[in-house]
Amino acid sequence: MIARRGEPMFVPIVILRKHLTQIINEKTEQGHVTDGLADELAALPDSYDAVYAFAKRVANLPLRADWPYVEPSEFDEIVAELDPTRPLGKLGTVSDREARVETAFMASVCGCVLGKPLEINPTLADVRKALEAIGEWPMKAYVSEKIAPHLPRAMHHSWRETTREHITYVASDDDINYTVLGMLNLEQHGIGFTKKQLKNLWLGQLPISTTFGPERTTLLKAGLDTYHGTADEATMREWVTTFTPREEFCGALIRADAYGYACAGEPALAAELAWRDASFTHRRTGIYGTMFIAAAIAAAFTQPKDPLDIFRTALKFVPQRSRLCHILNGCLEDIESSRDWLTAYEKIHAKHFKWDHCRVFQELGTVMNTLRFAEGITDGICKQVSQGNDTDSYGATCGSILGAYFGPAKRRELDAWLKPFNDDLRTTLAQFYERSLVAVAKRMTQLPALVDKQQAEGVKQVAEQKARDAGAGL
Known part of the structure; x- marks a missing residue:
């Protein structure tokens, strides 16, 4: 529609139809009964009322009778589906906690920048062929601009900031934005933060042009809500379920890091x-992948002898009858039975290649593969990015796990990788003025102590309430 002065602006119906088409396809993947819906959508009149009513129906479709998975999105329902043997408290004492957090964050930044020029959904075969053409396989350093003619598609547009010849600072990226935003969320609101507080934080600091998929859709809805400010928890749940495609993509997963550090x-x-x-912003796998990564980062700090134990623990925090749990258990078996990371990748890719850029399933399999065979932090982020798909996001995610796991013993590896940044961190967050990478890393290291303090205060308050109840004869 063409808006004239004085008329309200609406999302064009053609865009809503496009979103609904994608949602119907995703609902089919999720086991819902979608027969005939595409034709019904095509026959709908160009009426906002008709399209909205259809969207509400699509949000509440029944599952197929033969669908074998159970995939809730509400917290209590998810908890009921988790492994009952999962650890509910601390796994043990974490040595060098602050140093490990610093290493994890720095490794995440390096992994992100390493992967950014290759964020074109390549396969390992694509990356290997291109690096071999310039004599740089296996990957051991930031990507050179010389790789460009040998890739199947043009390098990511950020190459002028993120290839080896041009790096002079940490280029802005949504993965880094979200890790910093998670830090700000915990600093400002603590571990009891609400969705309303998260919404307001996003509105104040996250430019919509730097977001994608469900994040952009949610910010748009939140922005419209500022005109009347009536959104409660129920309304915000509806934001996720209506007109929000890609609810199972990795946009939430890349927000997990700060919670794992804390x-x-x-x-x-x-x-x-x-x-x-x-x-x-997300549902089902989009949520489970985030919980899995946050739990994995947290577990990595305990340095288990077998790095795959990180993921065996993290999988206990994924609904046990979900597709994600089923697929990742299969990936673990493939990794355990492989002699090297290339063999394991081929097994994972052969089974799950359709889940490519941002689709979580294959990519989390490659993260586990990396930890199994990584000889250190920088070797690990190189292996991760070499496996392709969403190279910067999983380079960052894997960097966090590698840094937490290997810790200060391998921290010196990162010095040469951090030097080109000149301690200059560039985000696109509004009202965030800190440009020193070192200073931001220092703030990250304070997150665990913040959590400790809030937990201690909570225990004290419970004890005081019990004492008051006892004194009152309750």
């Missing part, structure tokens, strides 16, 4: 905070 050694709390953030 809950070092305590995966249960990390997963709970991750749910609260992820469910603001």
